[in-house]
Amino acid sequence: MTVLTTLGELALRPPGFTQPKPLVLLAYLAIEGPQQRRHMAELLWPDGQSLKSLAMALSRLRQAAPGCWEVDGTRLRCAALCDAVSLLAALDAGDVGLAMDLYRGPFLAGVQQSQLGDELCGWLLTTRARLADRYRTRLAAAAERSALDGDVEGAADLTARVIELTGIPAAERPERVHVGASTNSTDEVPVTALTTGFDRLEHEQREAVVGLAVFAGGFRRDAAEAVTGVNLRTLSELLDLTWLSATTTGRLDLRGALAGFAKQRLNDSPNQAALKARHAAWFADLAARAETQGRGPVQVTLGDQSVEDRDNLTAALEYFAVHDVQRGLALAADIAATWARRGLATLAASRLRHFLDLTGADGAARSRARLRLAQLSERSGDWGAAESTYDALVTEAGAAGEGAADRAVLAEALLGLSRAHHALDLAQDALRVARAAGEASLERDALIQTGRLHTANGEVKEALACLERAVIMSESAGDIRADAEASLGLSSAMTVSGEPGRARWLAQRGLELFTLLGDELGATEASALLTASSQER
Numbered sequence: 217m218t219v220l221t222t223l224g225e226l227a228l229r230p231p232g233f234t235q236p237k238p239l240v241l242l243a244y245l246a247i248e249g250p251q252q253r254r255h256m257a258e259l260l261w262p263d264g265q266s267l268k269s270l271a272m273a274l275s276r277l278r279q280a281a282p283g284c285w286e287v288d289g290t291r292l293r294c295a296a297l298c299d300a301v302s303l304l305a306a307l308d309a310g311d312v313g314l315a316m317d318l319y320r321g322p323f324l325a326g327v328q329q330s331q332l333g334d335e336l337c338g339w340l341l342t343t344r345a346r347l348a349d350r351y352r353t354r355l356a357a358a359a360e361r362s363a364l365d366g367d368v369e370g371a372a373d374l375t376a377r378v379i380e381l382t383g384i385p386a387a388e389r390p391e392r393v394h395v396g397a398s399t400n401s402t403d404e405v406p407v408t409a410l411t412t413g414f415d416r417l418e419h420e421q422r423e424a425v426v427g428l429a430v431f432a433g434g435f436r437r438d439a440a441e442a443v444t445g446v447n448l449r450t451l452s453e454l455l456d457l458t459w460l461s462a463t464t465t466g467r468l469d470l471r472g473a474l475a476g477f478a479k480q481r482l483n484d485s486p487n488q489a490a491l492k493a494r495h496a497a498w499f500a501d502l503a504a505r506a507e508t509q510g511r512g513p514v515q516v517t518l519g520d521q522s523v524e525d526r527d528n529l530t531a532a533l534e535y536f537a538v539h540d541v542q543r544g545l546a547l548a549a550d551i552a553a554t555w556a557r558r559g560l561a562t563l564a565a566s567r568l569r570h571f572l573d574l575t576g577a578d579g580a581a582r583s584r585a586r587l588r589l590a591q592l593s594e595r596s597g598d599w600g601a602a603e604s605t606y607d608a609l610v611t612e613a614g615a616a617g618e619g620a621a622d623r624a625v626l627a628e629a630l631l632g633l634s635r636a637h638h639a640l641d642l643a644q645d646a647l648r649v650a651r652a653a654g655e656a657s658l659e660r661d662a663l664i665q666t667g668r669l670h671t672a673n674g675e676v677k678e679a680l681a682c683l684e685r686a687v688i689m690s691e692s693a694g695d696i697r698a699d700a701e702a703s704l705g706l707s708s709a710m711t712v713s714g715e716p717g718r719a720r721w722l723a724q725r726g727l728e729l730f731t732l733l734g735d736e737l738g739a740t741e742a743s744a745l746l747t748a749s750s751q752e753r
Contacts, residue, residue, distance in 0.1 A: 218281040218296040220246060223303065223347075224321025228296070233280035236327055237261075238273040240336070242284060243324060245294035246301050247343060252291055262333045300347060307350050312358045315351060316377070322456040323347050329448055337448070338437070338466040345455050345462035352378055352458065410477045417457075424450045425459055425470070429478035430491045433527030434469035439502075443494045467524070493539070496532040500543060503529060503550035520734070522554045526563075533567055537574065545571040546581045552588035556595055557735040565592045583609060583625045590632060595737070599636055606632040627658045631665050640669040660689050660698040664705050671709045679709040700729035700738060704745055711749050719749040 219229040222243050226236065233239070241260055245251060257266035260273075274292075277284055284296040299318050306314040323344040329337045359374035414422060427444030428435070440446050451468065454460045461471045470478050482488055506522045522529065529551055536544030548567040555564040568589045572582070590605035609629040630646035633639065647662035667682030683706040690699035707722035723746035730738035 218284040220284070220294070220296040220298045222246075222298060222300045222323055223319055224325055226324050226327055228281055228284070230281065233277070235273075235276060236331070238277050240324065240327060240332070240340075241270075241273055242277065242294050242296060243298070243300070244336075244339070245285065245292055246296065246298035250288045250291035250293040256292060259333070259336050262335075303347065303351065307354050310354070312354060312374075315354060319347075319351050325456070329452060341452060341455055341468075342462045342466055344452075345458075345460070348456075348458055349461065410473065414477070414481075417459075418453075420450050421453060421457075421459075424454060425474075425478050426481045426485050427487070427491055428460075428468075428470055429475065429482040430488075430495045431469070431528060432531045433525070434463070434467040435525075435528070436467055436521075439498060439525075439528075440468065443498050444491065492535055495528070496535040496539075499525060499528050499532040500536070500547045500550075503547050503554075506550065506554055522551055523558045523560070523734075526555075526560070533571075537571070541571065541574045542579075542581055544574075545585050549581070549585040549588045552585075552592060556592055557733065557737070559736060561592055561595060565589060565596075568592070580625070583612065587625055587628055587632075590629075594632060594635065602632060603636045606630075606636065627653065627655060627662065631658075631661060634665055634669065638669060638672060640666065640673065643669055656689070656693065657695065657698065660686050660693070660695060660702070663689070664698065664702050667702075667709065668705045671705070671712055674712070676709055676713045680706070680713065683709055696729050696733055697735075697738075700726045700733065700735075700742070703729065704738075704742055707745055707749060716749055720746060723749050 220239070220242055221227045221229065226239050226243065227234075228239060228242075237260055241256060244256070244259070253270060254267065257270040260266070261269040274285065281296070284294070286293045286295045299320075300323060303315055303318040306312075306318060324340055327340065329340065332340065355374050355378050359371045359378065362368075362371035362374060414425065417425065424444060424446040427446060428440060430443065431439070435443075437448065437451065440451060441448075451460065455462060455468070458471060459474055460468050462468050469475070482491070485491075502525065503522060529547070533544055533547060536547060548564075548571045552564040552568055555561065568585055572585055572589070586605055587609055590602045590609070593599075593605070594602035606629045609625055610633065627646045627649040630642050630649065634642035634646060643662060643666040647659065647666055650658035650662050663682045663686040667679045667686065670676070670679035670682060683702055686702035687699065687706060689695075690702050703722045703726035707719045707726065710716070710719035710722060723742055727739055727742035727746060730742050
């Protein structure tokens with residue numbers, strides 16, 4: 217039978233076939249199970265001619281090792297015996313001896329990751345870390361059992377293997393073994409061992425470990441490269457040495473006690489100030505992109521990043537509170553809406569208040585921050601606080617002149633007052649200001665609010681005109697949020713106009729879009745509207 221070796225090397229036996237991409241294809245099928253042809257083609261050859269390249273790779277594999285892959289319905293399946301799959305089975309069965317025989321090194325060691333696309337490279341790194349984690353955890357559990365059974369020699373040997381997997385040489389055997397199966401294997405490693413292991417790293421690896429300590433709560437590869445300058449090769453090496461761990465979503469982080477050790481090294485580094493400045497700037501830019509591009513096709517991805525990097529964004533806010541209050545205020549405003557939609561409204565409001573207290577000067581950034589705070593108050597049901605801020609902003613923005621930023625704030629504040637007073641004239645004023653400012657996203661918001669108020673007034677024809685226009689604009693712009701809100705508004709208008717079938721379809725559409733965005737409040741509103749429209753049958 218054909219054997220695919222993936223641990224410590226990438227090879228096919230019987231030997232003779234060495235082309236890496238077809239072998240990576242086979243490894244992916246072995247680990248992930250049967251896959252559609254098109255998915256595999258686009259994953260391995262994303263730059264074009266993907267299906268043709270896949271056909272050639274499969275043909276070469278079949279010539280080299282007949283029967284190493286099969287067709288399973290419409291999908292491809294690996295038919296070779298894979299050591300990584302056998303390792304997982306041994307770990308599931310608790311067969312530590314077989315697992316030690318099978319684990320001969322990192323998954324797909326030696327594969328040139330620069331030849332792989334970003335998605336496939338992320339899968340490789342994550343899978344490599346997952347296999348190493350599973351193996352190390354099983355060894356740690358076996359070591360603890362041996363220690364409890366009085367087998368000190370066996371426990372020490374297993375512990376040495378755990379330490380070697382972390383890149384730390386076992387210069388001294390510990391007198392007491394305490395490595396819990398459910399904890400990171402580095403949690404009990406002495407500082408002297410950590411120092412020895414760190415000193416044995418190559419220079420680039422040591423620099424990377426210290427630099428990566430600037431992150432809080434993990435990081436993605438692009439952030440690591442931008443902030444610290446670490447390259448993909450070094451990240452991969454640190455994963456192999458298990459100084460880094462990887463999640464199934466591709467996030468990386470320093471492991472357990474290694475993180476604390478690295479942070480201490482960062483505190484002593486002459487590069488600390490520069491690293492913290494670059495870190496804060498990078499995450500401020502991320503939040504700004506989420507705010508400015510967050511009304512387009514990438515809003516889901518950017519919104520997810522703004523939440524998963526909450527600890528990094530919080531660290532950036534703390535940095536700016538000391539070094540650049542104005543930029544911190546802008547950052548707090550940028551993250552407010554996204555955090556609020558993902559269940560972090562209280563945290564977002566507290567950050568805004570903190571920076572508003574620190575900054576006394578007026579200006580566009582301060583007005584925008586106050587606007588976001590008013591919107592958070594509105595979202596939480598505190599209409600009194602929201603209305604007073606909206607009123608003040610309308611007065612200030614109206615007196616400020618014709619700047620685009622002032623008109624944008626004016627339009628949003630008018631919309632807020634319109635919601636507070638159910639005032640159609642204010643919504644129409646907001647629509648006029650948004651159009652004059654060339655703010656397409658605000659124009660969509662104003663159309664939605666105007667349409668909803670027309671519906672409330674029984675002016676169905678006018679409501680349908682506004683809301684249908686808003687849906688068309690939102691779809692054309694790829695603005696998922698406005699599309700969801702316009703769909704709900706149009707659903708309400710359709711219910712009033714006696715079209716319950718279309719109303720239900722639009723409410724369902726809004727629910728799906730809000731769910732995609734992770735907006736719990738929007739999804740709740742959509743569910744209620746869907747229930748109401750269903751009762752109109």
